[in-house]
Amino acid sequence: MPLTLPDSVLQRLKQAKRVVALTGGGMAAASKVPSFREAHTGEWAQYDVSELATVQAYLRNPRMVWEWYEHRRRTAEAAEPNAAHYALVDLEQHYPTFTLITQTIDGLHWRAGSRDLIELNGCLRRSRCYEAGHIISAWEDVGESPPRCPHCGSMLRPGVVMFGEGLPEWELRAARAAVEQCDVFVCVGDVGAIEPVSSFPFAAKRVGALLLSIDAENSIYTLLADHVIEQPLSEALPELVRLVVGEIGELDAAAFPIEP
Ligand SMILES: [Zn+2]
Structure with missing residues (x-):
């Protein structure tokens, strides 16, 4: 109209x-694009927000938090x-x-x-390293999760604002x-x-x-x-x-x- x-x-x-x-x-x-709530289904539904999307969760279990955001990045990339x-x-x-x-x-x-x-x-397509804050959008996949910062070797975290930040x-x-x-x-x-x-x-x-x-x-x-x-x-x-x-x-x- x-x-x-x-x-x-x-x-x-x-x-x-x-x-x-x-x-x-x-x-x-x-x-x-699935919202947080919409993405929080299937295998992810068993985890609380505080286990997936906070800095404390990342420090406790960086691999799981990294993979949760990878899941969200893939769904965002599939959208137009x-x-x-x-x-x-x-x-x-x-x-x-x-x-x-x-x-x-x-x-x-x-x-x-x-x-x-x-x-x-922030944005799902960017990551940053936990120690020095280097902004990273590509890295070599050597099977580590989370991957390491190519500049300083510290762990990468999602480049988005997590709950409580x-x-x-x-x-x-x-x-x-x-x-x-x-x-x-x-x-x-x-x-x-x-x-x-x-x-x-x-x-x-x-x-x-x-x-x-x-x-x-x-x-x-x-x-x-x-x-x-x-x-x-x-x-x-x-x-x-x-x-x-x-x-x-x-x-x-x-x-x-x-x-x-
Ligand atoms: Zn770094």
């Missing part, structure tokens, strides 16, 4: 220079970006500054082509800075309602940004939104691109008028 927006909203979207989008669980669900992932890439290319803040860990935004990307909870400092600072300077803030799908992410829409409102909420359940983001779009995100975002950026066909027609 075509999307229509009030003129005032469309004008502000067209004039915006600095745009921030926030995604989370809703975006992953639209690509059928959806139309909304690609629409966010279009928006990044359209606006002078477009920052995508995500709570997803599946790496689908990167695979779709988003580059001004802040992964607040704080968010990474650089990412959090960069996300806050982007929100505090944006003129449009778009919340896409269901996103976490816990601090610090739940404070982002307030920060955006404080600086006078237009707040859009797309396909999010009733939450703080929809309550604060200047405009709420209820269509599923994988339909709504490509439609938003069509309204703001225009269709490629239209651009071509304007640039190269067809001779009669």
